[in-house]
Amino acid sequence: MTVDFMPLSAKIETIDRTVEDNHVFTFRLGRPLPVAPGQFIEVSLAGLGAFPVTACGMVSDTAIPSCIRRAGRVTEGLYQLRVGDTVGVRGPFGNGFPLEHFWGKDALLIAGGLGMAPLRGLLHALLERRDEAGEIVLLYGSREPETLLFRDELESFERQGLIRLDFTVDFVSEVPWTPGSFVCKVGMVNELLQGLRIDPTRTVAAVCGPPALYGCVLEELASLGIPPERIFATLERRMKCGVGECCHCVTGGTFICRQGPVFSLAELRNIEGAI
């Protein structure tokens, strides 16, 4: 099989602007593009460039939902576009979360900041076959309550008894407290692990967040007794080509784009500089 770099044209179908600078775009393609949870696509704006991003929910035939932070030159360009405008999409690239590990087990999902986006894709996949998954626990840390992504949806999943949910934020700005306002813990997301009730022998973990999160959380999960082969994390690197050529994402000799971006802790321990 040969690879080229021709993008598919995609129309911006919806833009959800609930969280400032973390809008959720839905891209509608002319043909189905199967993007599994954890896999990524390259979204392209002609004249500006492209960036790698995961789907933040289930990809239903030709529509890809994606939560995209306004973080650089190309995403800034995307934020200038409107519904109906066209972008380019290449992919899918890499290996997603190995869903087969999750069925029949409890799932522990740990998200930091924008790391909630790929984990929401995984969460939706698990909820689609809810009966085949065990207990689903989501620990989610963000800078402040206003930056929590998909907050209403996640709270509704919790109310329906579909998941156990624990939020934490670094800073609280919703003060003074008034009746009915949002209540959550304050602190780093790894602190949510303390006192957490899980059965490590039947738990599969998935972690996504900034590099600092991996440094403190992954080995802590292993010390709780979850086997390192069942602790998964997805790595963010500079991915330009997506196919293991351009070398920007290489970490410890591994192409994160093609051999990852999802790895087990057992694998990550053998990739120098991965965590």
Add this chain to the structure above:
Amino acid sequence: MAGHTYRKGFEKALVEHLHRDGQLWGVAVDDDGVARLRPATTAFELGSTKLPLIPPKKILLPPREAMWHLPPDGAYREPEIQNDKTVLLGILPCDLYALWYLDRVFAEDSSYLKRRQKLVLVGTMCQPSEQCFCPPHASPPPFDLFLAEGCVWAGSSLGQSCLADLADHLDMSESRPLPAELTAGKSDAAPEDLERLFLESRHRPLWKNEAQRCLSCGACSAVCPTCYCYDVVDSAGLDGGVTRQREWDNCFFRNHALVAGGHNFRPDRAERLRFRFEHKYLGFGEMRGEQSCVGCGRCVSACPVDIDLSSLLNRLCGVIQ
């Protein structure tokens, strides 16, 4: 692989024969003393070839090449790749081995393959320089024809049909095997436990000490026959059309591993030097464990501050302190 002794006049006849197939390229030394690989005429003499400053990778991976073009209000267009054959004359064994490495890295890349299929390689034996340090190889590199010691070998069907056409210039009565070593084999193979030594060296001062001199100029990677990393850059035309291009990048540049949001995964020169060393001696991805350095010595010649990866290898392995 059987080779045949050739008679006087064969080299000239060969060049003229190949000229009918496509554009000839050969190495010429310019007035500034720099050897360059560039278009050649049928007057090109095969015998006196030198290592060009920029290796043949520039033919297969042009310094800047289109990935697609989007005309105004149009549909994405695939890049146009020239359909003519390119005949590289007098390519030295180290550069042939480097092409073999690139062939495997870009085995699925459509633009690379289109160019590679149009490439005719005529190799010749080298005169080792003071700065080269080629490792031993287990098998010969790819070539269509290879000339050494008055003898010619065909390494492809194109090469064979070429020799059949020029049979008048060959002595077919005897055949000689390809020399076991095409390179001078001036350095040993990297040690088998290099992976371990490399991993253990992460915090050793050797990287930092050496990198202190590094200017991050990237000359070493630009002239390296197996450095191929690229950046992706858009350029907009005055008509509103956009061309996406890939262009040579450099792992010594500070933003090579920088992601949006400002995190840099290789923020200092020592890590970037170690990264390049890792690619040259250990390889990335499926090529892990295979040395990509062919020992041509270009990086040593090009480095303005005398950084020498082969000497770093020796220090890492404890050969020298």
